[in-house]
Amino acid sequence: xxxxxxxxxxxxxxxxxxxxxxxxxxxxxxxxxxxxxxxxxxxxxxxxxxxxxxxxxxxxxxxxxxxxxxxxxxxxxxxxxxxxxxxxxxxxxxxxxxxxxxxxxxxxxxxxxxxxxxxxxxxxxxxxxxxxxxxxxxxxxxxxxxxxxxxxxxxxxxxxxxxxxxxxxxxxxxxxxxxxxxxxxxxxxxxxxxxxxxxxxxxxxxxxxxxxxxxxxxxxxxxxxxxxxxxxxxxxxxxxxxxxxxxxxxxxxxxxxxxxxxxxxxxxxxxxxxxxxxxxxxxxxxxxxxxxxxxxxxxxxxxxxxxxxxx
Amino acid sequence: xxxxxxxxxxxxxxxxxxxxxxxxxxxxxxxxxxxxxxxxxxxxxxxxxxxxxxxxxxxxxxxxxxxxxxxxxxxxxxxxxxxxxxxxxxxxxxxxxxxxxxxxxxxxxxxxxxxxxxxxxxxxxxxxxxxxxxxxxxxxxxxxxxxxxxxxxxxxxxxxxxxxxxxxxxxxxxxxxxxxxxxxxxxxxxxxxxxxxxxxxxxxxxxxxxxxxxxxxxxxxxxxxxxxxxxxxxxxxxxxxxxxxxxxxxxxxxxxxxxxxxxxxxxxxxxxxxxxxxxxxxxxxxxxxxxxxxxxxxxxxxxxxxxxxxx
Numbered sequence: 001x002x003x004x005x006x007x008x009x010x011x012x013x014x015x016x017x018x019x020x021x022x023x024x025x026x027x028x029x030x031x032x033x034x035x036x037x038x039x040x041x042x043x044x045x046x047x048x049x050x051x052x053x054x055x056x057x058x059x060x061x062x063x064x065x066x067x068x069x070x071x072x073x074x075x076x077x078x079x080x081x082x083x084x085x086x087x088x089x090x091x092x093x094x095x096x097x098x099x100x101x102x103x104x105x106x107x108x109x110x111x112x113x114x115x116x117x118x119x120x121x122x123x124x125x126x127x128x129x130x131x132x133x134x135x136x137x138x139x140x141x142x143x144x145x146x147x148x149x150x151x152x153x154x155x156x157x158x159x160x161x162x163x164x165x166x167x168x169x170x171x172x173x174x175x176x177x178x179x180x181x182x183x184x185x186x187x188x189x190x191x192x193x194x195x196x197x198x199x200x201x202x203x204x205x206x207x208x209x210x211x212x213x214x215x216x217x218x219x220x221x222x223x224x225x226x227x228x229x230x231x232x233x234x235x236x237x238x239x240x241x242x243x244x245x246x247x248x249x250x251x252x253x254x255x256x257x258x259x260x261x262x263x264x265x266x267x268x269x270x271x272x273x274x275x276x277x278x279x280x281x282x283x284x285x286x287x288x289x290x291x292x293x294x295x296x297x298x299x300x301x302x303x304x305x306x307x308x309x310x311x
Numbered sequence: 312x313x314x315x316x317x318x319x320x321x322x323x324x325x326x327x328x329x330x331x332x333x334x335x336x337x338x339x340x341x342x343x344x345x346x347x348x349x350x351x352x353x354x355x356x357x358x359x360x361x362x363x364x365x366x367x368x369x370x371x372x373x374x375x376x377x378x379x380x381x382x383x384x385x386x387x388x389x390x391x392x393x394x395x396x397x398x399x400x401x402x403x404x405x406x407x408x409x410x411x412x413x414x415x416x417x418x419x420x421x422x423x424x425x426x427x428x429x430x431x432x433x434x435x436x437x438x439x440x441x442x443x444x445x446x447x448x449x450x451x452x453x454x455x456x457x458x459x460x461x462x463x464x465x466x467x468x469x470x471x472x473x474x475x476x477x478x479x480x481x482x483x484x485x486x487x488x489x490x491x492x493x494x495x496x497x498x499x500x501x502x503x504x505x506x507x508x509x510x511x512x513x514x515x516x517x518x519x520x521x522x523x524x525x526x527x528x529x530x531x532x533x534x535x536x537x538x539x540x541x542x543x544x545x546x547x548x549x550x551x552x553x554x555x556x557x558x559x560x561x562x563x564x565x566x567x568x569x570x571x572x573x574x575x576x577x578x579x580x581x582x583x584x585x586x587x588x589x590x591x592x593x594x595x596x597x598x599x600x601x602x603x604x605x606x607x608x609x610x611x612x613x614x615x616x617x618x619x620x621x622x
Contacts (some may be wrong), residue, residue, distance in 0.1 A: 070515065070530045073436075096512070098489045101412045105429040118416040120427060125384075178409045201407075204381065219381045 004272035008281060009149050013284040017058055020291050025061035031298035032061040033113065034079050035089040038069040044091055051287050062293050069094050073106055080108045086298035087113035093234075110301055113293040115140035116179065121158070124183045125189040127216035129163070137299045138293045142261055143184035145236060145285040148189075153257060153277055155235060164212055167192035173240035174198045174228050182259070186236065189217035191298070196222055196229040203229060227251060235259070238266035249274045315583035317558035317591065320460050324595040328369055328461070331602050335370035337383065342609035343372040344424065345390050349380040355404045357578070362598050371605050380405050384417055397609035399425035421612055422579060424452035424604040427490060435494045438501040438527035440474070441489060446611045449604045453572055456596040457548060458502075459534055464588055475523055478503035483540050485509045485558075486550035491572070500528035507533055507540040514540060538562060546570070549551040549577035560585045 009176050024030055033055060035048055049066055055062040067075050068244040072094060076280035088111045094100050104112075110118040115138045122128075123137040130136060139147075151157060171188050175181035176199035189206035195217075203222035205235045208214045222229065230236060230251045234265045236248060239261040249270040252258070259279040271278055335341055344366060359375055366373040378386050383405060390396045399422045405411050415423075420430040422506055426449045433439075434448040441447060450458075461467060467476040482499050486492035487510035497509035500517035505601060506528070508515045514533035519525045533540065541562045549558060552570040560581040562600055563569070570590040571577050 068532070070532055073530075093498065098412065099487075101409065102429065102432060105416075106433070118413065121413060176410075178413065182410065221379070221381055228568075266472065300449070 002273040004275045004278055006272070006278050007149075007153065009152070009285045012148055012152050013288045016285075016292055017054070020060075020288070020295050021248055023295060027059075027298070027299065029061050029086075029302055030061060031086045031294040032063075032084055033089060033294055034063045034065055034085050035073060035091060036066065036072060037066045037091045038072050038094045039091070040066055041091075048091070050300045053289065054284075054287060055291060055294070058291050060291055070111070073086040073103065074240040076103070076106050078138060079240065080106075080111060085111065086301055087111055087294045089114055094204075096188070110135060110297060113138055113290060113297050115144075115183075115293065116189075121178070124215070125186050134303070136296070138297055139187065140179060140183055141286045141289040141293065142239075142282070143187055144221045144289045144293070145282045146184060146259060146261060147187060148283065148289070149259060149279060149282070149287065150235065150257070152204060155257060160192070163190075166191045169193040170232050171195045171231040171235040171237065173237045175237075175262075177239075180239055182278060186217060193235075196224070196233070198226060199227070232289045238262060240264070240266050242266075263280075313584040314584075315586045315589055316599075317583070317589050318460075318464065318474070320456070320463070320590065320594055320596045323459055323463050324599045325444065327408075327599045327603055331599070331606050332369040334606060338370075338609070340368050340397075340613055341372060342397045342605040343395055344398040344400060345396050346402065347386060348375065348377045348402045349383050349405045350402070351377055351467075352402075354483075359402070362411055362601065365595075366602060367599060370391055371602055374444050375445075383415065393407055393423060397612055398422055398424065398605045400425055417565050420449075421446060421608060424456075424601060424608050426494075426604065432489070432494060435501075436497050436527070439541045445614070447607070448535060450498065451490060452597045452600040452604065453550075453593070453606070454498055455600045456593045457495060457570060457572060458498060459596065459600070460570060460590060460593070460600055461546065461568070464570060471503070474502040476503075478523060480504040481543050482506045482546040482548065483509060483544040484548045484550075485577070486548075487515070488550075488619050491550055491597070497528060498504070504546075507535070507544070509537060509540070523584045527585045549573060551575070551577050553577075558582065 036127040076088060079088050088107045090103055092100055094103060096114045104116045105118050107117060109117050112120060120137050123131060123232060160167055166188055171193045173181055173185045173195060176197050181197065185195045185206055189195040192208060192212055194207040197206060198246060203226060205220045205222040206217040208217050231253055233253060233256055234251060235257045237259045242261055243264050245266050246268040247266060250269045252274050254274050255276040256273045258267050260273055261282055338417060344392045363373040363375060382584060387399060390399050399418045401414055403411055415427045416429050418428060420428050423431060431448050434442060471478055477499055481505045484492055484506060484538060485495045487508050496506045496517055501508040503519060503523055505518040508517060514537060516533040517528040520530050542564055544567055546568045547563060549569045552573055554575050556577050557579040558577060559579045563585050565585050566587040568588045569578050569582055569586045572593055
């Protein structure tokens with residue numbers, strides 16, 4: 001059906017998990033993660049246990065800690081202070097409301113291996129690639145997995161300078177969650193792409209302007225309809241949690257790269273008639289990026305001690 | 312009806328607005344607020360214009376700035392850098408989702424006169440009364456208005472040390488929003504009270520323990536039912552946005568202080584048969600507290616320059 005290549009990122013996953021294991025084997029102090037569960041959910045605990053096994057295989061210690069939601073903040077603060085712990089994960093929802101946003105910012109940014117805190121997001125949005133204490137921001141796992149996939153597929157133009165390598169690319173990201181879609185769109189736009197970020201309420205255009213004249217993306221109201229955005233896009237990335245949401249081949253441009261990061265399939269099978277590459281699922285790549293983040297944050301903490309919590 | 316006194320906090324409002332005006336008249340550099348509106352709503356703009364008039368009367372300059380939601384973050388960052396501006400307000404909702412939580416943390420904490428950012432809330436929850444750069448945290452206006460009312464009513468015991476003056480008081484706060492109910496409950500608990508914080512999902516108990524043994528409140532799951540909490544409370548503070556929500560006299564303890572901060576009346580008229588004091592509405596006191604915060608943050612900025620945004 002068409003000329004489309006279906007791409008499975010397992011090779012990238014293997015490459016990075018081998019690399020992470022090799023680097024860790026040479027480290028004196030290994031990365032150590034604690035993952036807090038305040039609302040035990042059997043399905044999520046099973047997933048966490050499988051992440052734990054994968055971490056142990058690469059040399060990352062991983063403790064699953066069940067705590068009451070009333071004790072969670074105190075436990076996170078202890079883990080912030082504990083030099084033996086280099087990465088902290090909270091399994092959400094805890095309170096299931098805005099109190100959870102507060103908790104995301106209680107984890108020290110240097111130990112926030114999922115990249116969910118305000119400081120990390122601020123740095124992403126503002127194209128700040130080295131922080132004031134010499135750290136590189138830890139990027140959230142799913143956006144990072146998608147960027148690694150795009151690099152592997154050649155979408156980043158190596159002839160251009162680092163940081164500008166998506167110049168000229170039109171990208172649509174369908175999903176604008178604070179966890180994945182919005183940071184992803186910002187990262188791609190800051191790398192030079194013209195991104196349309198789509199959610200149920202509106203379409204936002206993010207771009208560094210003609211000739212990359214801005215040092216970071218500007219946000220503007222989109223001048224194109226959703227159909228025009230799709231029809232113009234070199235790359236379409238979709239993460240809509242709906243079984244019935246399907247992008248049909250007739251909406252997309254010939255040769256587009258299509259990446260699905262929803263657990264539902266957002267692209268109709270017909271897509272292969274027109275797309276050049278189709279990535280049905282990121283597979284293990286997100287959790288491998290978690291391991292890479294855990295390694296990077298452990299190394300950064302040993303080079304530059306984390307700041308204490310700003311008061 | 313009973314022995315209950317209905318208390319109108321207008322006197323407190325007048326006291327503080329006079330005090331704020333007097334202090335400002337002696338200042339070289341006056342407080343200057345900018346309030347951003349991204350989604351103009353006639354009702355809210357009318358309210359803001361009335362706040363503006365009140366500010367101007369006390370010597371605070373107040374600019375109402377209408378901007379597109381796409382430009383809002385950039386405009387806030389400019390106001391952060393602008394030494395002429397000492398206070399920044401954003402009118403919510405802007406995007407109406409978690410992106411608004413991000414915006415709350417883009418305002419410099421030192422210019423956040425509404426006290427909504429993470430750092431301020433972290434300091435409130437952790438009973439940190441002077442920050443690392445010598446500032447006193449700016450408390451959110453409604454909790455502050457309620458504390459001033461309680462002080463005026465004599466609920467704070469002046470024989471005890473500052474910071475412990477609610478020791479022995481049982482308080483129920485019905486509302487656990489991140490804006491009002493949760494910081495209010497924490498402030499009261501950190502002042503020594505045993506607080507039950509109630510929302511639709513559960514009841515949380517916050518207390519510094521017997522003899523105030525902890526330096527800040529501990530959060531524990533409540534051991535009492537809602538009826539038991541109410542029946543035991545010296546002070547009941549309610550902010551439920553519902554016309555049908557009414558607390559009846561038979562639920563409360565004789566001599567209780569009842570304070571309503573909802574725009575709906577949360578206490579049944581029968582309350583006066585048992586309460587000692589009933590505060591139907593905070594009236595102007597919340598906006599007077601905004602002016603007091605504006606003054607305090609302007610003075611603090613002139614004594615201690617704000618930190619630049621942590622990266």
